[in-house]
Amino acid sequence: MENARQILLDALKFHGHRCWASVAGVRAGLAALRELGVNRSGGRQLHACVEIGEEHGGICFGDGVQYATGCTLGKGNLEKAPYGKLAVTLIERASNRALRVSYKPTLQKRIAESAFMVKRGEGIEPDAIPEAEQWELVKLIWDASESEVLAIGEVFQLEREWFPEIMGFVPCAGCGELTARAYLRVVGEKHVCIPCSGYER
DSSP, X not given: OOOHHHHHHHHHHHHSSOOHHHHHHHHHHHHHHHHHTOOOOSSSSEEEEEOOOSSHHHHHHHHHHHHHHOOOTTTTOEEEOOSXXXXXXXXXXXXTEEEEEEEOGGGHHHHHHSHHHHHHHTTOOGGGSOHHHHHHHHHHHHXXXXXXXXXXXXXXXXXXXXXXXXXXXXXXXXTOOEEEGXXXXXXXXXXXXXXXXXXXX
């Protein structure tokens, strides 16, 4: 595995700003990889389910998990269970071995009192907050002991069937735009995209 600190730095760049929740996501993702004994997913070997909602801290956590594990929305191996929690279940698809990791609230008082979070509460964008105050919050989560910030479950067997990938695009017979085969609809004798079909899905 790459150097963990480099993964953190790259994840923060990917996320777009430095914050505590994205760092927690990186730590959770790296811990899940380690405990399952698997490498970061370059393809669809792994599947992650993040229990985040739409609130700001949750989506930051999701980006951290996404970067650390290699499970992405674009590859279709990252899904959201909208529970509003900072937790992830990582699954090895070939074996259906899974593991859940959640963030502990131990440091939340210190996070809330940090200069960064006080300014965020005043509506100041993260990029406009002094860099030293951004890094102070990153280090608070990154340098804490694992047992202080993460609850790591036991590896368990998940009951789940995986759908095979359907490969390839073809031009829609209506608009001519490339459309993935799984999203074509049949209208008369033509294969068309969903918007051209008139169907909802």
